[in-house]
Amino acid sequence: MLLEAVYHQPKSQYAYAYDNETLHIRVRTGRGDMDRVSIVWGDKYHFTEDTVTTTDMYIFAQDELFDYYQAEVKPPFRRFAYAFRFEKGSRTVFWNETGFTEGKLASGGVGMLWSPSGMFEFPFLNETDVARPPEWVKDAVFYQIFPERFENGDPSLTPEGAEAWTPDAVPQRDNFFGGDLQGVINRLDYLQDLGITCIYFTPFFEAYSNHKYDTIDYLKVDPQFGDNEKAKELVEKAHEKGIRVMLDAVFNHSGYYFPPFQDVLKHGKYSRFRDWFHIRSYPLANDPLxxxxxxxxxxxPKLNTEHPEVKAYLLETARYWIEDIGADGWRLDVANEVDHRFWREFRDVVKTANPDAYILGEIWHNSLAWLGGDQFDAVMNYPVTNSILDFFVKDEIDAENFMGRLDAIQVSYPKQANEAAFNLLDSHDTPRLLTIADGNKKRMKLAALFQLTFTGAPCIYYGDEVGMDGGADPGCRKPMIWDETAQDHDLFGFYKDMIALRKENRAFRDGSFQFLSAEKGADTVVYERSDEKNRFVILMNKGSRRQKVRLADEAGRTYEEVFGSRSAEVKNRRLD
Amino acid sequence: MLLEAVYHQPKSQYAYAYDNETLHIRVRTGRGDMDRVSIVWGDKYHFTEDTVTTTDMYIFAQDELFDYYQAEVKPPFRRFAYAFRFEKGSRTVFWNETGFTEGKLASGGVGMLWSPSGMFEFPFLNETDVARPPEWVKDAVFYQIFPERFENGDPSLTPEGAEAWTPDAVPQRDNFFGGDLQGVINRLDYLQDLGITCIYFTPFFEAYSNHKYDTIDYLKVDPQFGDNEKAKELVEKAHEKGIRVMLDAVFNHSGYYFPPFQDVLKHGKYSRFRDWFHIRSYPLANDPLxxxxxxxxxxxPKLNTEHPEVKAYLLETARYWIEDIGADGWRLDVANEVDHRFWREFRDVVKTANPDAYILGEIWHNSLAWLGGDQFDAVMNYPVTNSILDFFVKDEIDAENFMGRLDAIQVSYPKQANEAAFNLLDSHDTPRLLTIADGNKKRMKLAALFQLTFTGAPCIYYGDEVGMDGGADPGCRKPMIWDETAQDHDLFGFYKDMIALRKENRAFRDGSFQFLSAEKGADTVVYERSDEKNRFVILMNKGSRRQKVRLADEAGRTYEEVFGSRSAEVKNRRLD
Known part of the structure; x- marks a missing residue:
């Protein structure tokens, strides 16, 4: 046994409450190292050889180096003391906080009278600590709108010097096209037709730039886009069509023209706003900063989110757009650079305003520290983005590596965070999917199909569905193509069908996910998603040649085509 | 390289802020596996081959299976992106979130324009998130008092039927002896003479039992002990002598006679307090519970600490004793079974009342989930208790195992939590130290010496210092021996000297700790504690035979006896 490979940390992504009754317990071992892994558990106040339960664990994820085992358990009194049992050949090793012991479970230390010492513990399942993302997120299909570029619905608001809204328009860092909120209202039918259930807006608050990430007034719609009444109308009309609205909170930093920052620029250390920022000396200087x-x-300038006035202002912002305007969630820009303490208070404010609001962090790296239930519901799932792109689009990794990377992500967080994850393939921050795919629509479709059938909520970047392309910012921010002669209708139909497939079948949103084939060097992957009602088997080949795949235990099963009317049985190990 | 042994988790005990400028970064490798480990780091917004820094890491802890490396770094803009570099022979492997790569540092994924993708990140060092236990705890010597058994200072309060306060008194689960707060006031000189700087009181709030863990009124001193005025007098008089006071918060559960519980017993589901507890059906029943x-x-009965009224009551309790009475901290009973959310609010209330108050959790198992800076300053350090007892007292482990277990604890938490840890060897919950040692005073002294020279604040259980013995509860709760003819004066002198040594030398409180010798099968350990001023080398032999120990790099050094006037130089590899 490779004991160095064995890993577990109590009260972490390896031991967490999934709901008010159920704990998920995980343990890592060397890949293929163990014959059997189980968990020996009981109540810490009544833990004897007679009262403990032994529960088998199953491999729920694998990567190049490791197997990850999991078991789901429901401790009757919500207290849970446990150890692991590893079996390999004739050898049995137990593991708890006192270490590894051969053959028998050890306890150690002075202990209390009535309790074993040295066990791992999940001491009590307190309901308030359970991470519970909103249920609707699992079912959602998001659509990201960059407001300046989606649709011009009110020409009276169009900035002076705005450029013509044509399919061949060229976005620049500083030009404008005239998109606005009325434009989105006008296109709600389009989104409903596509199957969208939640819009994610990049910021539409008053700001200087075209991207509006440099806020001037967090409580006001940018006059180029409309006003707060228009925002409320938009939210209400979207809700009528079953479409939710998520806004973008840029709380890490303000814009240059944010009045408190202007005040500091003007009055320096005499400004009453000086502590709203992190300033090391006066006057403010750029070189060095x-x-x-x-x-x-x-x-x-980075906001001092530890300052009571800044907190009060931003938390009122958080409350206002949810409670008074009716928005359904916040995407948090540069969420990882703001203090955890702020986000805990933010969560309280938002969930008080609407317990069903979605809190989504923009974090590009491992986000465990934000996903304990006290801060975010989920994060933007860039590790999944990268895995999908590397396999299907860029052809950089093989099927085995693809599976390993996706499985490793499943292990990185509690299950509920993965179920509510925000799975994007591109955004206003990256080149567009079609451009990453070098215009190869087949690869693009494979990537989108995977995204739309995977665990976590998919998000489509506006216009991808009609074949828009564009490189990194500003290229990816072209005005939406509404000219039907310039739209890719085949692609639109594909997205619409795949979205409908996901929405019509719970298995894709809430079912189990498992790879059935993902071999070394392979271009093909096969995976299943299933719930009590259906089992879907998806076979994907990103190569240019016809492939055969071998699946275990399929003999005698009958398959029906999802898009088509054929059905066939597996006979003589073949499905024709 | 044994890559399966390599472990790191961003934003955890493996990557945390130690102060407002400094990050501690740790990584685990197989024991003896690497020649050199370093960290490659930079600012995520300016991360190129030219701008990254490479910092060597050092082994700061070792156990049977692993080496633990650490480096301390000060990122100039408080943002920190990093990867690890492992070297062994001619092989170099880099590791970041994209995985292991041979020879060169990889980045991966779509990334943003200005930032590397795939690095580990400590995205921003926000001051408010830094775990900062009170500075005074490092310097403290605690003394645990069980109020009913320390001293009877006011006979008018003594309960009817109280038993005689004699050295051979026999404590029972339900008998009384008449200890009270005036008794403690009367003995403050004694504690000052011993060198104590903080009293930890088990509960003295109104309750039914002799141990007072079954609270009736959290805002009132038990009438057997005095009243709130007396508590305030005690705190003030202790403070005058440089002695702080920590109280015991039993917030997990109330007592049977807690009026809200009595109300539920009486009115069942019609009680307005029914939601103060976790009740599954009415009337309340014991079998099954x-x-x-x-x-x-x-x-x-377990309190429902999610209920707003319960929270308000307990948080007012937390505030009152700190702010109005002047107590210096709270020890939290059964802290692990109360919800994390409650403890976060508790911390806010307590630290607002007194930023220097100490918050100490009673947790017997791995406590990382409570030591992130948002909940507790430290925990009762039972893993250290057990290691010291197993090695010095019970003779169950060898020196190598002892070192491995202590080192593993150092790795389990951020350094500041270990520095503020509460190191006890016994308590009202365990047999007394002398009894665990089967009356062997030499072993008891070795254990106490180690405790008093180790990282973390030592706590002496009342009476250990005069040779009191006793088995598990109730045996360990005898009335304090004040009869000087029955006290062990040799032991008292030993404790007093060792406490003075610790207090006089910062090296023992705040210096580095390192094992110099701890070999397989050995009865001897040698360790050093040092700061800028002094270097102490402590050699301990728990065996009955004279031992030689070999230390590296000591040639030419001159040693002075701590207790004595001799000094000697290491010559020809000998110190005579």
Whole structure:
């Protein structure tokens, strides 16, 4: 046994409450190392050889180096003391906090009278600590709208010097096209037809730039887009069509023209707003920077989210758009650079305003520290983005590696965070999917199909569905193509069908996910998604040649085509 | 390289802020596996081959299976992106979130324009998130008092039927001896003479039992002990002598005679307090229990700390004793079974009342989930208790195992939590140290010496210092021996000297700790504690035979005896 490979951490993604009754317990071992892994558990106040239960664990994920085992358990009194039992050949090893012991479960230490010492513990399942993302997120199909570029519905608001809204328009860092909220209202039918159930808006609050990530007033719709009444109308009309609305909270930093920052620029250390930012000396200077900023951008001063006035202002912002305007969630820009303490208070405010609001962090790296139930419901799932792109689109990894990376992500977080994850393939921050695919629509479709059939909520970047392309910012921010002669109708039909498939079948949203084939060097993957009602088997081949795949235990099963009317039985190990 | 042994988790005990400028980064490898480990790091917004820094890591802890490396770094803009570099022979492997790569650092994924993708990140060091236990705890020597058994200072309060306060008194589960707060006031000089700087009181709030863990009124001193004025007088007089006071918060459960519980017993589901507890059906029943309790004790109903009224009551309790009475901290009984959310609010209330108050959780198992800076300052350090007892007292493990277990604890938590840990060897919950040692005073002294020279604040259980013995509860709760003819003066002198040594030398409280010798099968350990001023080398032999130990790199050093006037130089590899 490779004991160095064995890993577990109590009260982490390896031991968490999934709901008010159920704990998920995981343990990692070397790949293929163990014959059998089980968990020996009981109530810490009544833990004897007679009262403990032994529960088998199953491999629920694998990567290159490791097997990850899981078991789901329901401790009757919500207290859970446990150890692991590993079996390999004739050898049995137990593991708890006292270490590994051969053959028998050890306890150690002075202990209390009535309790074993040295066990791992999940001491009590308190309901308030259970991470519970909103149920609707599992069922959602998101659509990201960059407001300046989706549709011009009110020409009276169009900025002076705005460029013509044509399919061949060229977005620049600083040009405008005239998109606005009325434009989105006008196109709600389009979104409903496509099957969208939630719009994610990049910021539409008053700001200087075209991307509006440099906020001037967090409580006001940018006049180029409309006003707060229009935002409320938009939310209400979207809700009528079964479409929710998620907004973008840029709380890490303000814009250059944010009045408190202007006040500091003007009055320096005498400004009453000086502590709203992180300033090291006066007057403010750029080279070297003597105040904290987003990246090294002097125009985006980092907000001091530890300051009571800043907190009050931003938390009122958080409340206002949810409670007064009716928005259904917040996507948190640069969420990882704001203090955890702020996000805990933010969560309280948002969930008080609407317990069903979705809190989504923009974090590009491992996000465990934000997903304990006290901060975010989920994060933007860039590790999944990258895995899908690397396998289907860029052809950089093989099926085995693809499976390993996706499985590793499943292990990185509690299950509920993965179920509510925000799975995107591109955005206003990246090149468009079709461009990453070098215009190869087949690869693009494979990537989108995987995204739309995987665990977690998919998000489509506006216009991908009609074949829009574009490189990194600003290229990916072209005005939406509404000219039907310039739209890709085949692609639109594909997206519409796949979205409908996901929405019509719970198995794709809430069912189990398992790879059936993902071999070393292979271009093909096969996976299943199933619930009590249906079992879907998806076979995907990203190569240019016809492939055969071998699946275990399929003999005698009958398959029906999802898009088509054929059905066939597996006979003589073949499905024809 | 044994890649399966390599472990790191961002934003955990493996990557945390130690102060407002400094990050501690740790990584685990197989024992003895690597020649060199370093960290490659930079600012995520300016991360290129030219701008990254490479910092060597050092082995700061070892156990049977692993080496644990650490480096301390100060990222200039408080943002930190990083990867690890492992070297062994001619092989170099880099590791970041994209996985292991041979020879060169990989980045992967779509990334943003200005940032590397796939690095580990500590995205921003926000001051408010830094775990910062009170500075005074490092310097403290605690003394645990069980109020009913320390001293009877006011006979008018002594309960009817109290037994005689004699050295051979026999404590029972339900008898009384008449200890009270005036008694403690009377003995403050004694504690000052011993060198104590903080008293930890088990509960003295109104309750039914002699141990007072079954609270009736959290805002009132038990009439057997005095009143709130007396408590305030005690705190003030202790403070005058440089002695702080920590109280015991039993917030997991109330007592049977807690009026809200009595109300539920009487009115069942019609009680307005029914939601103060976790009740599954009415009327309340014991067999089977239909409500949550501490352990399976029907008389200790678990409080619903999610309920707003319960929270308000307990949080007012937390505030009152700190702010109005002047107590210096709270020890939290059964802290692990109360919800994390409650403890976060509790911390806010307590630290607002007194930012220097100490918050100490009673947790017997791995406590990482409570030590992130948002809940407790530290926990009762039972893993250290057990290691010291197993090695010095019970003779169950060898020096190598002892070192491995202590080192593993250092790795389990951020450094500041270990520095503020509460290191006890016994308590009202365990047999007394002398009894665990089967009366062997030499072993007891070795254990106490180690405790008093180790990282973390030591706590002496009342009476250990005068040679009191006693088995598990109730045996360990004898009335304090004040009869000087029955006290062990040698032991008292030993404790007093060792406490003075610790207090006089910062190296023992705040210095580095390192084992110099701890070999397989050995009865001897050698360790050093040092700061800028002094270096102490402690050699301990728990065996009955004279031992030689070999230390590296000591040639030419001169040693002075701590207790004595001799000094000697290491010559020809000998110190005589």
């Amino acid at each position: 003597n105040y904290d900023t987003f990246g090294f951008v002097p125009e985006m | 239909n409500y949550d309790t501490f352990g399976f004790v029907p008389e200790m």
